[in-house]
Amino acid sequence: MAIPRILVVDDDVEMRAMMTQFLQQNGSIALPAANEAEVRRHIDGGRVDLVLLDVMLGDENGLEICKHLRREQDVPIIMVSALSADHQRMEGYAVGADDYIAKPFNPELLLARVKAVLSRTRRSASLVHRRNTKTFQFHGWTYDAKTSEVLSPTKVQVALSHRETALLQVLLANPHIPLTREEIAANLDVTGEGQPPSEATGRAIDVLVGRLRNKIETNPKEPKILKTERGVGYVFAADVAVSDT
Amino acid sequence: MAIPRILVVDDDVEMRAMMTQFLQQNGSIALPAANEAEVRRHIDGGRVDLVLLDVMLGDENGLEICKHLRREQDVPIIMVSALSADHQRMEGYAVGADDYIAKPFNPELLLARVKAVLSRTRRSASLVHRRNTKTFQFHGWTYDAKTSEVLSPTKVQVALSHRETALLQVLLANPHIPLTREEIAANLDVTGEGQPPSEATGRAIDVLVGRLRNKIETNPKEPKILKTERGVGYVFAADVAVSDT
DNA sequence: GCAAGCCGTTACAACTTGTTACGCAAGGCT
């Protein structure tokens, strides 16, 4: 990320000065504010990556401001307050704060928590776009997670059904790790997005595995990729190379 | 989001039992683990939305595990520890933890912080996930996006197929807006997660609409909810109330 | 009114997918 812009909201001038100065020394841009109007101006106007919001702001209330912000904004908010009782903290979380830090605090710790919230925001933002854009390669085969297409070593497309695709995804995510039928079933249903609420019972997984083998094993009688772990379950026994697209 | 799946990592059996039980009572799925191997197994295998990670795990170290996970995973991690000195907390944040909670802790506060981290993750992620936490009401009917369940005005569950559910979702997202067959088909495939790459041609949508009407219209011959827009397509003609879950 | 579309509906066929049953193979036990 670029240099983070942090809005410091506190009506105590000294405290605000201390915090802004400290943040700036540690590589952030710190913007001061003392009331809701100023907060709003900054957020609506420029980019703000995180808000450090004091709870007691003269005749205004940080909790209220947080609640208002949450109604329309996803901006990360860390509440800062001398009110450190559990129920007061929980009130902060209840109105949508990402963290709640009691005063007085260790500035280094504040910085650590700011960084934690910022990196969680960043990681989550990039995740979604990446997740479905991967390509898996194993034993010459290719599985494209975006299109759910499977290509044989000779680059011929092979048609897999819903569940076969889901099974392959589960297996690809766990190469060389033996999975029980229960584990497979549970993850299959997750992939299926709740449509079939049936956590497949009986021998369904066995049959499914057999069908997948028929499609992706050169010799289904002697599986090289999807091996049986007697008494346990199944293993995806090939090395998997994952590449972003 | 669907029900959050939380991995509880602690080598103290009682503590782990307390935490898992509490989380489950509060609407999460809690998965127990006691060492890095088990953690890895769960994370690689199934979906895990958040990890509650104890620092002192017999001869293993939660900080190390956290560091390892962060090398390849974006999964949210909350460290839990009896080590509550500032430098110990900061060590937790330094290895990539999203939060650091000192033992002993108030379970309610733990829950609040878990929720805070999860919702930060969710907010930063995408609308797609958010969409699945809602309940839609129209004409006495209820559609729960989480479970894909449909309840009739008399609260009897009605079974919809994959595509019928997908169709209903598309319509619910566009109340009172006439949609062409092409628009519907395109959105159906998005919902279907790329499995059937067929952008349903011909009269498929008509038939699908007919089938859905048979299930959710009091009198399918005279549709009050899913109306036909002659020469255009179809409209979801009921008011929709959306509520978060 | 009448013809041309447009739409509802039924019938059908292709697929998918879980269940059952049968037979073979792998280990364990004596």
Added chain:
DNA sequence: AGCCTTGCGTAACAAGTTGTAACGGCTTGC
């Protein structure tokens, strides 16, 4: 070694899903 129990592969089946096609009624414009 030989037998026996248990687990696994798979073929056959049944239930359900979903797109296509065809027929007939209804609307619309002339």
